[in-house]
Amino acid sequence: MDTLQGILVVLHLLGWAMVFGGALAGMKGTKLTDGAFHGILTALVTGIVLTGLLGADANHVKIGVKLVVALVVTALVVVGRRRPEKVTRGFLGAVAGLVVLNVAIAVLWR
Template sequence: MEALRLILLYLHLIGFALLLGGGIAQFVTGKLRINPAMLWGSIIQVITGLGLAAPLRGGGDNEPDPAKLAVKGVIGVLIFIMVVIPWRKKRENVARGHFIGIIALTLVNAAVAVFWR
């Protein structure tokens, strides 16, 4: 079971890298649009996040706070929605505030994971 958790955690980190890296790359170029890396990163983040949270509901010593899981879940779903809607509508450009919001929420989600104990 530990091997599965580590594989999910590894994939979760890859999703984070895709989402943040894709967002920063687009931001630096100046053309604010949702790229495939951001889309797949958000999908991977939500799916692996659910997988990481689900087996932890058994009640062990290392179980994270349910409030932390809820906050991370809500932020993850918000990011997913903010990425998927412009992607589905095939928008060439995303509003600057919307795009910065995706990047900021991605960083906040990582901060919750690291600093909330």
């Protein structure tokens, strides 16, 4: 079970890295890359599965805060994909900043 959990954590972090990289790469021409969409789906699904594996041992407040941030990032990525005219550097900066916030919460909140 530890191996499965480790693999899911790696996939979760890679998903967030894809969103972060997609936001930074898009700043050159104010376009959200398709990789950001796939990354947020990966991060969201693996995060939910990881929470299920933790069960009662999970810090539910931390998980709730991370889920809210993840849902906001998901909404921004979906809006950026469907309405590319709305994507600005500030929009992409918000996506990147929220990704950093989510990873920081995961690492620093004990």
